[in-house]
Amino acid sequence: MMSNNYCFDPPDPPEHKYPICPLCNAECETIYHSCDGDILGCEHCVSSVDAWEWQAEEEKNAGPDPDRLYDEYMDRQSA
Numbered sequence: 001m002m003s004n005n006y007c008f009d010p011p012d013p014p015e016h017k018y019p020i021c022p023l024c025n026a027e028c029e030t031i032y033h034s035c036d037g038d039i040l041g042c043e044h045c046v047s048s049v050d051a052w053e054w055q056a057e058e059e060k061n062a063g064p065d066p067d068r069l070y071d072e073y074m075d076r077q078s079a
Contacts, residue, residue, distance in 0.1 A: 021045060 018027035021042035028042035040046055 018029060019031065020026070021028045021031060021044065022039055023041045024045040026042060026044045028044060030043050032040040032042065032046050034040055
């Protein structure tokens with residue numbers, strides 16, 4: 001009787017798959033979300049900014065607030 005002595009290579013182990021960011025579709029390790037549960041992104045598509053620098057930049061770019069100017073105008077009119 002003849003036996004089959006075939007040598008089969010063992011299958012490659014499955015590759016480690018990372019989660020996929022729902023916003024940028026990149027493989028990621030961390031997904032950030034807001035307090036409401038909304039997805040903000042991952043470590044590849046979300047960046048951090050110093051809060052003090054951001055606030056100073058916003059104030060510099062904002063210019064006069066039309067609502068504040070209107071409120072001041074109404075306060076002067078009623079005085």
